[in-house]
Amino acid sequence: MRLDDLFCKEYHVVMKTKNTLNHLANLLAEYQLLAHDKVQDVVDVVFAEGLSLIRYVVKEGLVDSIALAKVFSQLFQLPLWDLDTIDWQAAPLSRLNEVLIKTYHVLPLMEKDERLILGISDPFGITNYDALTFYTHFPLDYVLVEEHKLTYYINHLLSRTQAKIAQRNAVTLEELPTETQPLDYDYAADNPEDDAPIVRYIQHLLLDAIDQNASDIHFEPYENAYRIRWRQDGLLKEIATPPAHLGIRLAARLKILSQLDIAERRLPQDGRFKLKAVKNEGVDFRVSTCPTLFGEKVVLRILNSTTDLLRIDDLGMTQEQQQQLIHAIHQPQGLILVTGPTGSGKTRTLYTALNIINTTDRNISTVEDPVEINLPGINQVNINPKAGLYFDSVLRAFLRQDPDIIMVGEIRDKETADIAIQAAHTGHLVLSTLHTNSAVETLTRLINMGVAPFNIATSLSLIIAQRLVRKLCEYCKTWETIPFLEQEVTVGKANASGCDRCEQGYKGRMGLYEILPISHNMSPLIMQQAHPSALLALAQQEGMLSLREDGLKKVMAGLTSLQELNRVVNE
Secondary structure (H helix, E strand, O other): OOHHHHHHHHHHHHHOOHHHHHHHHHHHHHOOOOOHHHHHHHHHHHHHHOOOHHHHHHHOOOOOHHHHHHHHHHHHOOOEOOHHHOOOOOOOHHHOOHHHHHHHOOEEEEEEOOEEEEEEOOHHHHHHHOOHHHHHOOOEEEEEOOHHHHHHHHHHHHHHHHHHHHHHHOOEEEOOOOOOOOOOOOHHHHOOOOOHHHHHHHHHHHHHHHHOOEEEEEEEEOOOOEEEEEEEOOEEEEEEOOOHHHHHHHHHHHHHHOOOOOOOOOOOEEEEEEEEOOOOOOEEEEEEEEEEOOEEEEEEEEEOOOHHHOOHHHOOOOHHHHHHHHHHHOOOOEEEEEEOOOOOOHHHHHHHHHHHHOOOOOOEEEEEOOOOOOOOOOEEEEOEHHHOEOHHHHHHHHHOOOOOEEEEOOOOOHHHHHHHHHHHHOOOEEEEEEOOOOHHHHHHHHHHOOOOHHHHHHHEEEEEEEEEEEEEOOOOOEEEEEEEOOEEEEEEEOOOOOOOOOEOOEEEEEEEEEEEEOOOOHHHHHHOOOOHHHHHHHHHHOOOOOHHHHHHHHHHOOOOOHHHHHHHOOO
16 A cells, blocks of 8 residues: 555544544534534534535535634634635645645645645644655644635646646657767667656656746756756756656657767767647757766757747837837848847847848848747758858858848857958848947957957947846736935835746846947047947947946836846946
């Protein structure tokens, strides 16, 4: 017999004694919750059918659920909680399985000070609930909740879990074709254990990551442990710690999906696969493996290929910043650079711009490492260093194919920069990215790469520096008054406990932008190689908002918090 079956059997033996039922029914009558003439009938029915007396009288409308909870709260000196206010996303429901939750009619609500708080509606069962301490490995505290709400949330939460399981079981993982054929490797022979649980575990994990809008998943082996984390709204979060010995099998499964060589564990490998779920067009995963001291680390980048995300209004730009970008991308020629560190949203900004100008009368080509979003109507090329296909060689080929617009994933060296500037000089619109901290620093970076200042001044039309900050949850954010520039201002603040729609008071991300158009006044300073402070002073004089100034506007509007701004922008 399983352990939870034993708990359930013992619980029913204790709760079915008729003396206990008589005592409880008479107590309800004494407190004028149940009519005296109903006591014997209720006890007979409950005892004969093996029902819970508390659940029966509430379900049949014989006792008011709220009044019952209030009386029990006073009688047993237990706090009364409202289940409608519980953050179910953060509730430790996994501490009890479905069988025990249904049998004991309890819900784990919170972990506090290394104790587990259980919501109960029948305090007469407390001595029986204590058996769950052995199962949960937690000392237990109890709070009273209304019976009708407890029944509702148990049914609602468990049915939602079952629906998720059913949906996940319908998921298929589709492997994308690659240039090489899959290796003839007998994985089953090398792993005699049944790997069906590993396959299901990976499927469930990937679906959860998509549901939570994660951008990356990290599978990390250590000497005596294994950790799985994902990046959600820019921050890494630990989500699972499976047994360390399963690390090799998890990595092998991911490599099989990506059509990588699972026999090769000494060298890094790159691949990709697509997950297709019910009513889902598919989500691409880019896979990178790297050998570490205790095994292979695998990182998955989740590439949501839907163009629904490519709306300029969703980027977080002000109306003036939007107009500056739209004006630049509708010019027949020029170079537009988007700058910022890795993970600052540069690629999405570029794809949004391309999506706006992607019309049938334009020939648009991109060279990327790798292609992250497939845009119909655009010729997209992956660089392939192993085959000798680099940014500069693809760019030269583009210029012989009658392009109107070219997008270069990243300018990494002088040769690529020179070709991009040449294309901008010869009547093409060129978009690309660069790793710099601010818009003005981009000018200095290009000069340090060896690009002639004259070419920069005459080809460059717009620079966008950007960062991503987490957005405050619209449902649970609060407001606070703080001193600012010798006055008091009201700003948005994250609710640290969050709600069922967010993560610690934040939901989603938005951009902070520093947009620098290269004006007629700016060009002479660039050619003179003016000091960055002089370039910055002119840019601010012409109305450019710094990243921090743009962030402060969003803080004042309640879109993000001052703490989040300080975390991302350190000036």
